Amino acid sequence: MKTLSTQVCIIGAGPSGLLLGQLLHNAGIETIILERSSLDHVLSRVRAGVLEQGTVRLLEEAGAGARMHAEGLPHDGFAISCETDIHRIDLTQLTGGKNVMVYGQTEVTRDLVDHRSQTGGITMYEAADVEPQEFDTAGPYVTCKIAGESVRIDCRFIAGCDGFHGASRRSVPETAIATFEKVYPFGWLGILADVPPVSHELIYASHSRGFALCSMRSNTRSRYYIQCNSDDHIEAWSDEQFWTELRRRLPPETAEAMITGPSFEKSIAPLRSFVAEPMRFGSLFLVGDAAHIVPPTGAKGLNLAASDVHYLFEGLRSHFLDSDTTLLDAYSERALSRVWKAVRFSWWMTTMLHRFPNQAPFDAKMTETELAYTLDSEAMRTALAENYVGLPY
Structure with missing residues (x-):
């Protein structure tokens, strides 16, 4: 067996693993x-693209923010439509000047991959059978196979950035971890198409036929979603059917202005809320989707992973450079405090904007009234805006 050593072994080369690795x-x-x-598979994954200011700042700190600022789209607001009416949420005005950046997660990953390569960081792709070992002792290590060869990596800490289905959380004894989950009874059918966005800002649509979202990746590439049944199959939805249904859920003027075209990516995403706690087990730390999942309604998935990275990086830097373990010991508590607030926000937006199957008439009226009150009240719009742009770290 080949043996390597490092100070921190990071499992997972998605945005959170790469960002943590670059900061360290x-x-x-x-x-x-x-x-x-x-690497090709990592760079082909299509994910969300609304970045909070904290995420933007971390990418700048990592040295990987230049292309984001050159090609990303700063957004000062977004719209919520209700049947035929449309209402703008002015993020900048409601939050004292804050906004968000629309920049695809694939592009974030590519920028971090390129910067890590340029600065000499080590990333091993196609690592099979990755397993964290002995992380409840003073001598943790990770085992894997690289090109068929068994490899052991001795380290001081392990960062599990390997997603919901990864080995990191799975390696924790069931008795040591508590999980909380809500599975929503619908999914999002999404497409990517090389057509101009119907609006220069995102539109969240609440409609009697179901939720819809008009988003974008650039000024020439659009990302659209519609709420669908949880048991729907992609094969049942042609592009023509998708565009027709999307138009039905938008205000008439927006629907008429929409430019359609062939999709080059189509998928159905289930919606769930999931949190595992704590997020530290001895020398093993869970980061991002390994510890929590949120529905995409509030655009919090990647941003929550970035805030985890922030807290863990602060703790590791303080440990290694200042011999101070205070922040590292507080990692799980600090991260989970922000995680649960984002889970609440994503749950709130999801329940307020979607139509639930077999919903009781009273519950449907409460959902309708919650949205109406949010749009009519400056205090509620402010709370919506401050959560959307991202709570402070």
Whole structure:
């Protein structure tokens, strides 16, 4: 067996693993990143693209923000439509100047991959059978297979950035971890198409036929979603059927202005809320989707992973550079405090904007009234805006 050593072994080369790795590398802390998929597969994954200011700041700190600022789209607001009416949420006005950045997660990943390569960071792709070992002792390590060869990586800490289905959380004894989950009775059918966005800002649509979202990746590439049944299949939805249904859920003027075209990516995403706690087990730390999942309604998935990275990086930097464990010991508590607030916000937006199957008439009226009150009240719009742009770290 080949043996390597590093200070922090990071499992997962998605945005959270790469961001943590780059921040640590910049601070002079040794890292090795292990990724079970190929680089091509990692760069082909299509995910969300609304970045909070905190995420933007971390990418800048990592040295990977130049292309984001050159090609990303700063958004000062978004719209919520209700049947035929449309209402703008002015993020900048309601939050004292804050906004969000629309920039695809695939592009974030590519920028971090390129910067890690340029700065000499070590990432091992197609690492099979990755398993964290002995993380409840003073001598943790990670085992895996690289090109068929067994490899052991000795380290001081392990960061599990390997997603909901990864090995990190799975390696924790069931008696040591508590999980909380809500599965929503619908999904999002989404498409990507090389057509101009119907609006220069996102539109969240609440309609009697179901929720819809008009988003974008650039000024020439659009990302659209419609609420669908949880048991729907992609094969049952042609592009023509999708565009027809999307138009039905938008105000008439918006529907008429929409430019359609062939999709080049189509998928159905189930919606769930999930939290595992604590997020630290000895020398193993869970980060991002390994510890929590939120519905995409509030655009919090990638941003929550970034805030986890912030807290863990602060703790690791303080440990290695200042011999102070205070922030590292507080990682789980600090991260979970922000996680649960984002879970609440995503749950709130999801329940307020979607139509639930077999919903009781009273519950339907409460949902309708909640949205009406939110749009009519400056205090509620302010709360919506401050959560959307991201709560402070």
